[in-house]
Amino acid sequence: MNVEFFAISLLNGVAYGLLLFMLSSGLTLIFSMMGVLNFAHTSFYMLGAYLAYTISGIVGFWPALVLAPLAVFALGAAFERYSLRRVHKFGHVPELLVTFGLSYLILEVVQLLWGRSTVPYGLPTQLQGPLFTLYGTQFPKSRSFIMAVALLMLLAVWLLLTRTRIGLVIQAALKHPEMVEALGHNVPRVFMLVFGGGAALAGLAGVIGGNTYITEPAMAASVGSIIFVVVVVGGMGSLAGAFLASLLIGIIQTFAVAMDYSMATALQGLGVAVTDQTFGYELMKLTVSQVAPILPYLFLVLILIFRPKGLLGTRED
Amino acid sequence: MPYRLKFRVKFLAASLIAAHAVGAWAQKGETVKIAWLDPLSGLMAAVGTNQLKTFQFLAEEFNKKNAADVKFEIIGIDNKLSPQETTSALRSAMDQGARYVVQGNGSGPALAIIDALEKHNARNPGKEVLYINYAAVDPDLTNSKCSYWHFRLDADTSMKMEALTTFMKEQPDIKKVYLINQNYSHGQQVSKFAKENLKVKRPDVQIVGDDLHPLAQVRDFAPYIAKIKQSGADTVITGNWGSDLALLIKASNDSGLNVKFYTYYAVTTGTPTAMGAASDGKVYQVGYSHYNAPGVMVPLMTEYKKRFNDDMYTTDIYTVYAMLAEAFVRTKSTEPVKVAAAMEGMKFKSFNGDVEMRKADHQLQQGLYITRWQKVDAKNPYSPENTGYTLAPVKFYEAYVASTPTSCQMKRP
Numbered sequence: 166m167n168v169e170f171f172a173i174s175l176l177n178g179v180a181y182g183l184l185l186f187m188l189s190s191g192l193t194l195i196f197s198m199m200g201v202l203n204f205a206h207t208s209f210y211m212l213g214a215y216l217a218y219t220i221s222g223i224v225g226f227w228p229a230l231v232l233a234p235l236a237v238f239a240l241g242a243a244f245e246r247y248s249l250r251r252v253h254k255f256g257h258v259p260e261l262l263v264t265f266g267l268s269y270l271i272l273e274v275v276q277l278l279w280g281r282s283t284v285p286y287g288l289p290t291q292l293q294g295p296l297f298t299l300y301g302t303q304f305p306k307s308r309s310f311i312m313a314v315a316l317l318m319l320l321a322v323w324l325l326l327t328r329t330r331i332g333l334v335i336q337a338a339l340k341h342p343e344m345v346e347a348l349g350h351n352v353p354r355v356f357m358l359v360f361g362g363g364a365a366l367a368g369l370a371g372v373i374g375g376n377t378y379i380t381e382p383a384m385a386a387s388v389g390s391i392i393f394v395v396v397v398v399g400g401m402g403s404l405a406g407a408f409l410a411s412l413l414i415g416i417i418q419t420f421a422v423a424m425d426y427s428m429a430t431a432l433q434g435l436g437v438a439v440t441d442q443t444f445g446y447e448l449m450k451l452t453v454s455q456v457a458p459i460l461p462y463l464f465l466v467l468i469l470i471f472r473p474k475g476l477l478g479t480r481e482d
Numbered sequence: 483m484p485y486r487l488k489f490r491v492k493f494l495a496a497s498l499i500a501a502h503a504v505g506a507w508a509q510k511g512e513t514v515k516i517a518w519l520d521p522l523s524g525l526m527a528a529v530g531t532n533q534l535k536t537f538q539f540l541a542e543e544f545n546k547k548n549a550a551d552v553k554f555e556i557i558g559i560d561n562k563l564s565p566q567e568t569t570s571a572l573r574s575a576m577d578q579g580a581r582y583v584v585q586g587n588g589s590g591p592a593l594a595i596i597d598a599l600e601k602h603n604a605r606n607p608g609k610e611v612l613y614i615n616y617a618a619v620d621p622d623l624t625n626s627k628c629s630y631w632h633f634r635l636d637a638d639t640s641m642k643m644e645a646l647t648t649f650m651k652e653q654p655d656i657k658k659v660y661l662i663n664q665n666y667s668h669g670q671q672v673s674k675f676a677k678e679n680l681k682v683k684r685p686d687v688q689i690v691g692d693d694l695h696p697l698a699q700v701r702d703f704a705p706y707i708a709k710i711k712q713s714g715a716d717t718v719i720t721g722n723w724g725s726d727l728a729l730l731i732k733a734s735n736d737s738g739l740n741v742k743f744y745t746y747y748a749v750t751t752g753t754p755t756a757m758g759a760a761s762d763g764k765v766y767q768v769g770y771s772h773y774n775a776p777g778v779m780v781p782l783m784t785e786y787k788k789r790f791n792d793d794m795y796t797t798d799i800y801t802v803y804a805m806l807a808e809a810f811v812r813t814k815s816t817e818p819v820k821v822a823a824a825m826e827g828m829k830f831k832s833f834n835g836d837v838e839m840r841k842a843d844h845q846l847q848q849g850l851y852i853t854r855w856q857k858v859d860a861k862n863p864y865s866p867e868n869t870g871y872t873l874a875p876v877k878f879y880e881a882y883v884a885s886t887p888t889s890c891q892m893k894r895p
Binding site for chain 1: 528531693694695700702704709711712736737739751792
């Protein structure tokens with residue numbers, strides 16, 4: 166592994182990790198504040214991408230960068246107001262089911278409106294092409310843009326929650342909703358804003374992820390499971406944990422691709438004879454690079470066994 | 483002439499005419515139901531949807547005019563790319579009266595259909611069902627797992643690699659080859675045949691990498707591109723299709739990797755857009771046809787594009803109808819048992835010239851093209867996904883060049 170490869174892979178890993186963070190931050194916020202595990206979270210990511218595609222076709226990319234997350238915010242808030250709030254009193258399972266149903270609904274609507282195929286959602290020319298060249302490998306502007314937006318978003322959310330009045334009310338509404346209500350704040354409205362805000366964060370990830378990757382109806386399903394891994398590994402409800410877990414998973418996955426070692430080569434290195442006659446050879450000959458995409462799930466299982474509350478989680482239950 | 487004899491002659495003549503008429507009427511205006519079992523949901527839905535539209539579009543064309551004067555009717559069923567779903571989809575198709583099934587995406591579902599039909603056809607004489615495979619290219623399907631009820635119209639992995647490496651043999655700039663494929667039967671076969679063929683035809687070429695990644699799971703191919711760059715490869719061979727190829731090429735262009743790609747499926751939805759201007763002259767494809775083929779195909783593709791705003795790329799669906807119509811005429815029947823017997827060894831004309839359904843293994847023998855991604859010009863005007871670029875032919879190999887031997891031991895009923 167030379168310096169060039171190491172540097173490029175690190176950059177790729179961090180860029181992917183930051184996109185994962187944008188995706189999962191909304192989920193972790195909603196979960197920690199409202200206790201709702203939102204199964205439709207990546208559907209909002211998909212909606213963000215498709216809305217940005219349509220809006221950027223009318224008024225251009227930069228307005229779409231603002232308008233699409235706002236539209237997703239409105240949809241998320243409306244869903245909380247008219248659907249989620251009604252089932253809230255029946256407990257966690259109906260809440261879970263209604264978001265599960267919503268994910269199917271959004272998928273079908275997207276397919277009806279935009280079709281089942283890929284849509285040609287591209288970046289504006291200012292964001293195309295390489296930003297810099299590192300040892301002969303170009304690093305695209307689009308990836309740098311993802312990184313910049315994700316970091317700005319992290320900063321903005323953190324400032325909002327810890328340094329503003331709204332953040333104060335949100336945090337208070339979590340621990341003592343009755344007290345906050347007695348002080349004259351509208352707690353249900355706070356929840357509606359939080360849910361809408363979480364959805365908007367996913368929408369924002371869609372706006373910039375949709376063209377770096379591909380905008381298609383299966384895009385929600387393809388990241389659906391990985392963001393749950395991020396949230397659980399990071400620690401339920403911890404924004405910093407989600408940030409750490411996203412970066413870790415992005416980097417682990419990127420570097421694993423480069424490793425062509427398998428259990429078989431490792432054993433052979435130790436002097437153990439391994440041939441295709443050995444028991445379990447099919448499993449042993451799998452290289453790390455081949456299993457790279459499933460490593461996060463392995464990581465998830467290990468975390469659940471050894472540190473169930475996650476890396477930075479605070480809940481003991 | 484005594485009365486009785488006269489009556490007999492008349493009766494004989496009348497019954498002869500009647501028998502003949504029934505024979506002719508057995509197909510004139512008759513409806514032939516074809517069940518299409520491929521994905522309409524999940525990650526590869528875009529490819530399946532495009533192919534179902536192609537089947538329906540070409541059915542309309544053939545219903546206007548075909549040699550047997552039959553009407554084709556398509557029953558589309560979503561098999562979710564899963565062998566298990568395929569089996570129940572097949573049952574539902576047979577319940578709806580289909581005696582012909584077509585499928586093409588994935589060799590797993592293909593095998594499921596073959597297994598089910600072997601049993602069904604043995605147990606239900608007179609109600610046989612035929613399977614026409616238009617795109618599943620695992621060589622095993624016409625070798626160790628060959629079946630009398632299965633007919634394949636696409637060239638299999640070994641045939642395409644034969645043509646591709648024959649072309650690569652004449653490219654002196656190829657020195658280091660990197661293999662990257664999807665980790666399931668098709669991808670593994672591409673990797674295997676690439677290594678075997680290059681060893682024989684270009685022993686000087688070095689294989690500097692051999693990656694298998696999960697099918698339709700990888701979102702970000704940048705790590706793989708970094709690995710290819712590090713290996714010093716000048717050429718990549720890949721059997722990837724659908725989003726796996728589009729994302730691979732996109733990541734390559736983003737990082738400015740300067741290699742040539744030798745591919746099987748550069749035409750599937752999304753890939754032309756991903757290639758764009760950055761891949762000019764850098765992507766090659768092997769296939770039984772191309773965007774600018776002479777004959778009937780280009781007008782049909784143009785009409786399809788006008789109607790659906792999409793590109794028709796699975797053009798051997800035309801061959802499905804041409805072959806069936808030809809076999810109906812020859813047997814004067816639409817009965818699958820007779821049709822299967824007629825199709826064995828049948829030589830006929832398709833949109834890409836003279837082809838033959840080889841009797842030994844039911845693998846269509848046809849010429850193969852090598853095409854290269856470049857700007858559209860007067861000779862090659864068709865522009866997929868409105869990219870302004872096209873795949874232009876650089877070489878054509880006759881059927882015998884790309885043909886590979888078979889080990890099929892076919893059991894005939």
